[in-house]
Amino acid sequence: MADVNEIKQRIEAGLPGAVADVEDTAGDSNHFRAVVTAPQFAGLTRIQQHKIINEIFKGELGGSIHALSIKTQTPEQS
Amino acid sequence: MSDQVSNELREHLAKLIDENEVILFMKGTPEGPACGFSARAVAVMNSLGRKYAAVDILPDPRIREELTAISDWPTIPQLFVDGELVGGSDIMMEMYESGELAGVLGVEQPAGEAEPEPEPTPQPQGLQLENNLE
Secondary structure: OOOHHHHHHHHHHHOOOOEEEEEEOOOOOOEEEEEEEOHHHOOOOHHHHHHHHHHHOOOOEOOOEOEEEEEEEOHHHO | OHHHHHHHHHHHHHHHHHHOOEEEEEOEOOOOEOOHHHHHHHHHHHHHOOOOEEEEOOOOHHHHHHHHHHHOOOOOOEEEEOOEEEEOHHHHHHHHHHOHHHHHHOOOOOOOOOOOOOOOOOOOOOOOOOOOOO
C-alpha cells in the first residue's frame, strides 16, 4: 500500500529537480495521478518521459500500485 | 519448457505488432473491456473511427509478461502504430485531446469536445490468441 507522499517523494528523489503533484484519485490508496514537471523531460518523447517514471516504480505498477496515471511536462510547458 | 514457450509467444506477439498497422493490447475485448483504462483506450479508438486489431491479454498471464518484455512498458493497455509503441491510456488520452493521435492514425479529429463514448467497434480481426500452450 502506497500513499501520496511516498509516491511524490520517490519520484522527486528518482528525478532530482522534478516536482511531482500526486493525488489519490479514488481515495483508496490504490489509484494515483501524478503530474510530473522536470527539466530532464526536454527533448524526450512522451514514451521516453513516462519510462523514466515507470523505472522508478519498476515491478510495482499494475501490482502493489494498482494504477498510477502519469502526466509529464517540462517546466516550460507547465 | 518455459524458455522455448516464452520465445514462441514473444515471436508471435512481435509478429502481430509487425503485421497490424494499428493494434491495441487490452484487458478484455473492445465489446467488453475488463478494466477502466482499457475501456478508455477503446473509447478513444472508437471516437477516432480508425480500424484496429485488438488482443485480449487476460487469457494467459504470459501474454502480458512477453508483451512487457517487448515494449518495456509495464501496464495495459498498449497501443502500437506501425510497429511502434504509442502509449498506454494516459498518453492516448493526452494525444487524443491535443489532436496528435488523429494525426498518428491518419484520421480526422472528430469535431466538438464530446468525450469519446464506448460503443461497439470494428472486428478484432481474428486475433484472439489461443491458449494452447499448456
